[in-house]
Amino acid sequence: xxxxxxNGKVRGRIFVGNNPVPIVFDNTDLHSYVVMNQxxxxxxxSTIPETLGYSLLPLxxxxxxxxxxxxxxxxxxxxxxxxxxxxxxxxxxxxxxxxNEKLVIKQKFSGIDEHGHLTISTEMExxxxxxxxxxxxxxxxxxxxxxxxSSVITSSSTREYTVIEPERDGVASTYMGAYQWxxxxxxxxxxxxxxxxxxxxxxxxxxxxxxxxYNRDEQILRYAMSNSIGPISDGSADINQNPCYTSTxxxxxxxxxxxxxxxxxxCECSIGFHGDGNICYDIDECSEQPAVCGxxxxxNNQPGTYRCECVEGFRFAADERTCVAVDYAxxxxxxxxxxxxxxxxxxxxxxxxxxxxxxxxxxxxxxGRACEDVDECQQxxxxxxxxxxNTPGSFSCQCKAGxxxxxxxxxxxxxxxxxxxxxxEVALGIGASFFPRETRVGHFVPQCDEHGNYxxxxxxxxxxxxxxxxxxxxxxxxxxxxxxxRPPCLSTAAPPVVIGPSVRPDTIPLPPGTHLLFAQSGKIxxxxxxxNNMKKNGAKALLHIPDKVVIGVxxxxxxxxxxxxxxxxxxxxxxxxxxxxxxxxIKTDLGSPEGIAVDHLxxxxxxxxxxxxxxxxARLDGxxxxxxxxxxxxxxxxIVVDPVRGNLYWTDWNREAPKIExxxxxxxxxxxxxxxDLGLPNGLTFDPYSSMLCWVDAGTKRLECMNPNQLGRRxxxxxxxxxxxxxSYGKNLYYTDWxxxxxxxxxxxxxxxxxxxxxxxxxxxxxxxTAFAQCPGGHNxxxxxxxxxxxxxxxxxxxxxxxxPDNTVGVDCIERx
Numbered sequence: 001x002x003x004x005x006x007n008g009k010v011r012g013r014i015f016v017g018n019n020p021v022p023i024v025f026d027n028t029d030l031h032s033y034v035v036m037n038q039x040x041x042x043x044x045x046s047t048i049p050e051t052l053g054y055s056l057l058p059l060x061x062x063x064x065x066x067x068x069x070x071x072x073x074x075x076x077x078x079x080x081x082x083x084x085x086x087x088x089x090x091x092x093x094x095x096x097x098x099x100n101e102k103l104v105i106k107q108k109f110s111g112i113d114e115h116g117h118l119t120i121s122t123e124m125e126x127x128x129x130x131x132x133x134x135x136x137x138x139x140x141x142x143x144x145x146x147x148x149x150s151s152v153i154t155s156s157s158t159r160e161y162t163v164i165e166p167e168r169d170g171v172a173s174t175y176m177g178a179y180q181w182x183x184x185x186x187x188x189x190x191x192x193x194x195x196x197x198x199x200x201x202x203x204x205x206x207x208x209x210x211x212x213x214y215n216r217d218e219q220i221l222r223y224a225m226s227n228s229i230g231p232i233s234d235g236s237a238d239i240n241q242n243p244c245y246t247s248t249x250x251x252x253x254x255x256x257x258x259x260x261x262x263x264x265x266x267c268e269c270s271i272g273f274h275g276d277g278n279i280c281y282d283i284d285e286c287s288e289q290p291a292v293c294g295x296x297x298x299x300n301n302q303p304g305t306y307r308c309e310c311v312e313g314f315r316f317a318a319d320e321r322t323c324v325a326v327d328y329a330x331x332x333x334x335x336x337x338x339x340x341x342x343x344x345x346x347x348x349x350x351x352x353x354x355x356x357x358x359x360x361x362x363x364x365x366x367x368g369r370a371c372e373d374v375d376e377c378q379q380x381x382x383x384x385x386x387x388x389x390n391t392p393g394s395f396s397c398q399c400k401a402g403x404x405x406x407x408x409x410x411x412x413x414x415x416x417x418x419x420x421x422x423x424x425e426v427a428l429g430i431g432a433s434f435f436p437r438e439t440r441v442g443h444f445v446p447q448c449d450e451h452g453n454y455x456x457x458x459x460x461x462x463x464x465x466x467x468x469x470x471x472x473x474x475x476x477x478x479x480x481x482x483x484x485x486r487p488p489c490l491s492t493a494a495p496p497v498v499i500g501p502s503v504r505p506d507t508i509p510l511p512p513g514t515h516l517l518f519a520q521s522g523k524i525x526x527x528x529x530x531x532n533n534m535k536k537n538g539a540k541a542l543l544h545i546p547d548k549v550v551i552g553v554x555x556x557x558x559x560x561x562x563x564x565x566x567x568x569x570x571x572x573x574x575x576x577x578x579x580x581x582x583x584x585x586i587k588t589d590l591g592s593p594e595g596i597a598v599d600h601l602x603x604x605x606x607x608x609x610x611x612x613x614x615x616x617x618a619r620l621d622g623x624x625x626x627x628x629x630x631x632x633x634x635x636x637x638x639i640v641v642d643p644v645r646g647n648l649y650w651t652d653w654n655r656e657a658p659k660i661e662x663x664x665x666x667x668x669x670x671x672x673x674x675x676x677d678l679g680l681p682n683g684l685t686f687d688p689y690s691s692m693l694c695w696v697d698a699g700t701k702r703l704e705c706m707n708p709n710q711l712g713r714r715x716x717x718x719x720x721x722x723x724x725x726x727x728s729y730g731k732n733l734y735y736t737d738w739x740x741x742x743x744x745x746x747x748x749x750x751x752x753x754x755x756x757x758x759x760x761x762x763x764x765x766x767x768x769x770t771a772f773a774q775c776p777g778g779h780n781x782x783x784x785x786x787x788x789x790x791x792x793x794x795x796x797x798x799x800x801x802x803x804x805p806d807n808t809v810g811v812d813c814i815e816r817x
Contacts, residue, residue, distance in 0.1 A: 002254050002270070002304065003549075003568060006066050007113075008034035008120035010045055014103070016055050017130030023052045030122060031591070032066045032609050033568075035250065037257050039072035039079075039227040042590070048221045053214040055128050055139035058161040058177060060223045062122065064089055065107060066229035067117075068146075068205055071228035072244055072261060074230030078529055080185075080197040081150065086118050088187035093708060096179040097158075114539040126178050129177065133216070141208035144181075145232065153185040155205075156781070158790065183303075204232045210548040218589075218612075253276035253281040253306065253547055272304030281679035287800050296323040298339070300739070303763060312338050330354045342454045342719045344392070344752050345371040350459050358481060363393030370740075373498050377611065385410040400800060416450035420473060443572070446473060462758060492679070497568065510542065510560075510577045516727065517562055518743060518768040519550035524562060526771070527743065527757055532730040534745060536757045543575055545580065552596035552607070552638075552725075553767035556620065563605060564767070565593035572607065572622065573597065574578030577771065585622030593641035595650065595684075596767075599665065600775055602643060602782035602793050602800075604653070606665075615639065615650060617665075617792065624791050624805035628667035638684035638695070638725065641665065646779035647708065649673070651681040660684070660695060662708060666794035668800035673708060683726035683768075688776040696723035696735045703733060703746060716748050725768045736765035739790070743768065 010028040013499075015021075026649075032043040033163040043063025048056065056062070061490055069080035081669070092105040102128035110119045112614025131137065139161050146155045160178045169505015171572045209223040216406040234371075244257035244265050247814045251257045251267035255277045259265050275281050278676035285292055285306040286299035293299040293308035298806065300307045312332045317324045333348035333356050340348045340358035347367050349357050358368025365374050375395075384399035386407040389396045397407025404413035417425070427445040443462070447455045448617070451795035454473045459466040464483025467475050516527040516534070524543045528535040552565040560577045570590040575582040588591075589610025598605055598620070604619050614630035634654035641648055649662045658678040663670040674681075686693050694705040694716070701720050708712035721739035732754070745755040758763070781800035782793035789802035789814050803811035 003036060004070060004118065006034070006043075006069075006120055008122065010122040010124070012122075012124035014052060014124055015127040016052060025052075029611075029613075030120065030290065033064060035068045036070055036243075037251055037255070039067065039070060040072065041067040041223075041225060041227065042228070043223045045221045046612075047219050048214070049218050049219065050133055050214075051475050053216065053221050054131045054133055054135055054419075056214045056221055057131060057135075057214055058159070058179070059103075059128075059137070059211055060104075060225060061092075061159075061181065062105065062124075062223060063223035064207065064227075066120075066644040067088075067207065068223050068229070069109075071205060071227035071229040071541055072257070072259075074228065076797055077203050077230045079227075083153070083183070084109070084187040085111070085201050088185055090183055090185045092181065092183040094128075094179050094181055096177070098102070098177075099129065103128050105660060109808045126298070131163055131599055132165055136164045138162045138164065139210040139212060139214050141206070141210065143233070144205045144207070146203045146205060146229075148201055148203070151187055151189055153187075154183070156180070156182040163799075165184075170265060185541065187307050189273075200231070204234065206233070220560065222332055244707055248606055249485060251277055254280040254282075257739075260703065284762070292621075294322060296325075301509055301762070312737075313356070323523050328354070340368050341371045341536045342717070343365070345373075352800050361393060367452060369526045376548060382407055383410045392752070418448070419448050420448040421452045421503075422724075423473070424448055452759070461817055476583050478522045482787050511538075512773065514729060514773045515771040516729075516768060517553050517555060517771050518725075518744065519553050519564060519766040521763045522546050522548050522550065524550060524553060524564065525759065529729060532732045532745075532747075534605060534743070534755055534757050539759070540759060542577070545573075545582065551594045551766050553769045554598045554605070555769050555771045556600050557772045558600045558603075559620075560771075562771070563596055563598060565596050565607060566592065567592045570607070575619075581726045585620075586625070589625075594637050597639045597641045597648075599641050599643045599782075599795070601778070601780050602665070602795055604665075604792065604794070606639055606641060606648060608639050609636050617794065619792070625794060626803060626805045628663075630671070637682060639685050640686040642686050642688070642691075643780055643795055644776075646690065646780060646799070649686060649708070651684050651686060651695060653680045653682060653699075655680075658699070660693075664794075664796040664801075666803060668796070668801070674706070682724050685726045685728045685733070687728040692728070694728060694733055696720070696726045698722050698724070698738075703735065705733075706750065716751050717753065720744070724764075725769045727768045729770045729772075734768060734770075736768050741765060 002772040008030045010030050011026045013022045013024050016023060029046045032041055034041045041063060043066060071079040073079050080220045081180055086109055088109050090107040090139060094103040095284040103124060106123045110122045112117050140427050144155050144157045149733050156178050158178060162174055162176055166173050186278045188608040202553055204226045207225050208227045213222045235585055242263055242265060243766055244259040248442040249265055253767055254273045255267045255269050256266055257265055269275045269277055269280040272283055273280040284301045294313045297308045302308060313326055314323040315490050331350050333350040338348045338356055340346045345361055347359050347361060349359060351357055360366050360371035363374055364371040366372050368800055373392050375390050375658055377395055378391045382388040384404045386397045386399045399405045399407055399410035402413060403410040405411055423446050427443055444460050447457055447458060452815055455471050456468060457466055458469050465480060467480040468474055481779050484785050487631050502633050510526060511792055514529045522545050523541050525539060526542045528538040547567040548566045550564045551567055554563045561574050562577060563574045565572050569587060570593050571584050572586040572593055573582050573584045591609050593607050593609050594610040596605060603620050604617055607622055608615050611631040615636060616625055617627045617628055618625040636650055636652050639650040646664055646665050648665045652659050659672050663675045681695050681697050683696040691707060692705045698704050702718050703716040703720060704713050705716055721737050722738050723735045726733055730747045731747055734743055737744055742756045742758040743752060747754045780795040781787045784794050787793035787800045791805055794801050794803055802814060802816045804815050
């Protein structure tokens with residue numbers, strides 16, 4: 001199926017070697033990424049001190065439990081997730097052979113959180129052998145038998161590993177180590193499991209491509225391994241040559257590769273998807289089975305599955321499936337705790353007890369919980385000689401050019417003559433003279449085209465002189481020519497569009513104008529803007545990036561380049577909107593890059609990394625990286641810049657203390673801007689024209705704005721569903737919504753939603769940004785000649801700082817303010 005993530009915390013109290021003092025660590029982050037089709041699990045544990053990190057290298061099975069959870073299943077066999085459902089506890093005892101050191105590991109998997117990620121907690125206590133700093137550890141492929149009985153799984157094995165010590169005098173010594181591994185996994189059998197094929201009593205887990213590494217600079221411990229589960233093998237058949245295990249299959253990312261004999265295999269769409277396995281589509285269970293959740297419940301479709309939620313006034317009974325009325329009466333309409341659509345589209349009507357109904361307002365249609373605007377223009381209310389303009393909940397009519405009236409009744413109107421036509425009539429009618437520059441013999445009669453505009457070349461019929469004029473008929477200096485000579489005057493109409501050479505098919509060039517760019521399902525799409533209105537019929541894919549999870553999107557208005565972050569790689573990439581092949585500019589030393597911002601004046605990019613908990617800056621090509629912040633961050637997400645004033649803003653949706661912070665773009669003067677009444681501040685945008693900082697909050701369900709230089713904030717709109725990212729243009733704010741799978745437009749001047757766009761493919765929308773037709777005005781001290789800096793030029797209010805990138809050994813770099 002699709003790639004999965006596992007997140008959690010690690011704590012421990014471990015003695016290393018003969019050291020009488022234990023190493024204690026608490027609240028350390030564990031992140032794991034699993035490639036389902038390959039059964040390959042990548043696990044990283046952060047902030048592990050060097051005195052402990054190297055000695056933990058042999059214990060790859062700390063992360064190996066995740067590999068067992070998502071091991072590739074041979075037919076008739078089940079991995080850990082299929083057996084336990086992702087909720088279980090593991091008790092492990094590790095005994096090192098030789099000095100008899102022992103380590104106890106306790107791990108608890110608590111199921112899937114609201115983001116669709118598995119959660120894990122890990123505790124370790126005991127003593128382990130010491131491995132010298134700088135050493136490396138090699139672990140050969142191994143197998144392990146898992147014995148399953150009622151609600152309990154056990155396994156035991158002896159593991160060997162090779163330690164390669166750092167070189168001394170050009171010689172690196174090695175030695176072998178081994179330990180006994182005994183584990184017990186306890187879980188609750190699923191009462192509602194209707195599967196007729198229980199897991200085999202004994203299954204063999206095969207683990208290969210084991211990779212262990214400790215990075216002393218980052219203090220990160222990494223484990224990686226490929227896993228498959230099947231019958232007990234005698235070693236006669238090499239199943240690892242099957243494409244399912246060599247990652248050479250062509251199955252969809254939402255499919256499972258099923259190995260056959262030899263090199264044969266077939267692709268099967270995961271549960272919740274349909275297709276031939278090579279291409280899989282999400283099944284909308286809510287549409288196909290309207291009654292799947294029962295009465296008094298709402299069905300929410302999700303990729304590969306669905307979720308039932310009781311409506312307000314009801315709760316789940318003990319069976320966790322039936323919605324029953326709460327014991328007390330609550331007027332949810334009055335309390336504002338209903339789930340009707342926003343007040344601009346729907347009305348909540350209290351019906352007694354804790355019940356209520358939702359009804360759409362006039363001009364909208366739907367069930368009251370989701371109301372869509374009715375397009376009255378399709379009903380022919382306006383006069384045939386009028387234009388109809390649909391608006392949220394209403395419409396307006398306007399007579400066409402050449403007609404007058406209120407739009408419901410239009411009659412022919414006398415066409416007003418242009419300036420050229422009026423002057424022409426005066427010259428011909430009463431013989432008045434018109435002289436562009438000086439008095440001359442005879443009468444001058446302006447020449448007009450078929451639309452009443454001045455011809456670009458005007459000539460005096462009597463004198464024979466000709467000259468060029470602008471669109472208002474004024475003579476252009478230096479263009480007057482003698483009799484018989486017509487100057488090469490250019491038309492006042494727009495010049496023809498120059499068609500350039502053909503481009504590569506990777507990126508579809510954008511037409512002129514301002515556009516919205518947003519990320520969805522391995523691609524970046526665009527919506528043209530006409531004024532502040534979305535031209536939804538012109539929306540289409542700009543760039544296909546298969547097998548990627550694009551989160552943040554930013555735009556460089558100078559070079560017309562789009563930048564994006566990808567958490568599956570992870571990587572940061574860019575592509576030209578003129579067409580061309582995408583380029584990856586950063587692919588090392590990244591955890592989970594999410595928000596990204598472009599300083600088009602200083603030619604830098606800034607991004608947040610929610611796994612490494614830091615904010616970095618680099619040049620637009622990815623060189624000269626520098627960490628601005630790596631402390632005081634928990635879940636940094638959105639980031640924006642104000643390059644003219646030299647300010648940086650970002651959000652941190654730390655559930656315990658969410659906040660919006662700011663600093664100068666060089667990282668100085670860091671401070672908290674907003675910390676009260678926040679929930680999950682996901683998206684952030686800075687409008688360079690109004691200097692307003694706006695954000696969407698998936699916790700408070702609000703869209704708010706403020707001027708960073710003034711006190712106070714303004715609630716633009718409340719009751720939104722699950723916003724992720726936001727951008728601004730003109731009077732509108734545009735945000736992506738995970739629940740609605742849509743781009744929603746809000747008029748911030750009247751605090752009202754005025755439009756929405758839902759792509760053809762219903763799936764989560766992530767980052768959104770505005771691709772301006774022209775760069776906003778302004779400059780800073782880094783605009784010209786990189787501010788005189790040798791490397792990074794970072795703007796500050798009224799100045800700039802020259803900063804060196806990290807790891808500048810052997811590079812001539814000068815830092816100065």
